[in-house]
Amino acid sequence: xxxxxxxxxxxxxxxxxxxxxxxxxxxxxxxxxxxxxxxxxxxxxxxxxxxxxxxxxxxxxxxxxxxxxxxxxxxxxxxxxxxxxxxxxxxxxxxxxxxxxxxxxxxxxxxxxxxxxxxxxxxxxxxxxxxxxxxxxxxxxxxxxxxxxxxxxxxxxxxxxxxxxxxxxxxxxxxxxxxxxxxxxxxxxxxxxxxxxxxxxxxxxxxxxxxxxxxxxxxxxxxxxxxxxxxxxxxxxxxxxxxxxxx
Numbered sequence: 001x002x003x004x005x006x007x008x009x010x011x012x013x014x015x016x017x018x019x020x021x022x023x024x025x026x027x028x029x030x031x032x033x034x035x036x037x038x039x040x041x042x043x044x045x046x047x048x049x050x051x052x053x054x055x056x057x058x059x060x061x062x063x064x065x066x067x068x069x070x071x072x073x074x075x076x077x078x079x080x081x082x083x084x085x086x087x088x089x090x091x092x093x094x095x096x097x098x099x100x101x102x103x104x105x106x107x108x109x110x111x112x113x114x115x116x117x118x119x120x121x122x123x124x125x126x127x128x129x130x131x132x133x134x135x136x137x138x139x140x141x142x143x144x145x146x147x148x149x150x151x152x153x154x155x156x157x158x159x160x161x162x163x164x165x166x167x168x169x170x171x172x173x174x175x176x177x178x179x180x181x182x183x184x185x186x187x188x189x190x191x192x193x194x195x196x197x198x199x200x201x202x203x204x205x206x207x208x209x210x211x212x213x214x215x216x217x218x219x220x221x222x223x224x225x226x227x228x229x230x231x232x233x234x235x236x237x238x239x240x241x242x243x244x245x246x247x
Contacts, residue, residue: 002029002064004158004189005050010059012045019045021213023059027191032184034194034204034220038233041211043193044080047160051077063158073102076156078147080163086136092146093131096121099153121152124179141172148176152183159183161192177203200224 003026010023020042027033035043048054050061052068063071076099099121100114122128125145130138135146144164151159159180165173180190184205191208194200200207200220207224209215209232216228 003027004029004064006060006062006065007050008060010046010049010061011057012042012049012054013057014045018057019212020049020210023210023214025208025214025217027189028206029189030184030187031205032180032190032203033192034200034207035191035210036194036197036200036207036224036232037210037215041232043210044162046210047077047162047191047193050160051075073154074157076151076154076159078144078151078159078161078164081140081143081167084135084143084147086143088135090135091132092122092127092135092138092149093118095135095146096149096153099150099155102154117155118149118153121149124152125149126175139169140167141169144168144176145172148179152179157188159188159190161190163193163195165194165196197229 005025005027007023007025010020011018012020023046035046037043045054049056050063050068052061052072061068064074068075096118097110097114100110100117103114104110119128122131125148127142127145127149130142130146135143138146144167148161148164151161161180164176168176180192184190192204194203201224204220206218207220208217209223209228211232211234215232216223
């Protein structure tokens with residue numbers, strides 16, 4: 001079995017406060033994986049550690065069997081919207097084309113192939129008509145589609161999305177999840193930080209439940225259950241139980 005990401009004993013601290021402790025994960029290829037946990041659980045920290053954006057106190061992370069520095073081009077990251085400077089004077093097409101940078105050397109310019117891939121990515125997310133709009137002039141849902149289009153344009157094997165459904169309308173959410181499912185069916189591995197527990201079973205093949213330590217990881221049907229949810233969030237989610245979303 002191919003493991004695109006292998007994490008062995010990861011621990012991370014900020015200002016002497018432990019955020020993640022002794023995390024072990026061997027992720028499967030071609031899966032749409034929800035990353036779940038309360039605020040402050042370390043979900044974004046986990047992403048940044050995998051991407052090599054922060055240092056860890058202990059543990060090892062391998063991407064396709066190698067150090068992240070050897071395989072960074074195979075990973076695409078969609079940050080939380082509040083991490084983006086929406087006043088930056090860039091158009092939708094400018095942002096989407098940035099997805100081509102990892103495939104370029106320092107002196108290489110964008111060519112016709114790059115522009116075609118950007119066009120295809122914008123078409124996939126239904127934002128081609130917005131290509132010349134400044135990113136700050138877009139709605140929240142449109143902005144999220146732009147950054148997903150950038151990730152598509154990169155043609156990465158692993159996509160990591162941090163809260164992609166926050167602040168978007170239901171039409172955009174449904175569109176994004178369709179695109180993510182298509183990518184997983186093509187063999188891509190996708191990790192998605194997600195907060196709406198009522199949609200977990202409908203959206204994800206697998207889930208990672210985390211609260212500063214790994215609570216559980218596995219297929220959604222067998223892992224997203226009341227006992228694991230209670231351990232993750234500190235109390236049973238009675239609304240979900242009553243609605244039949246978990247058992």
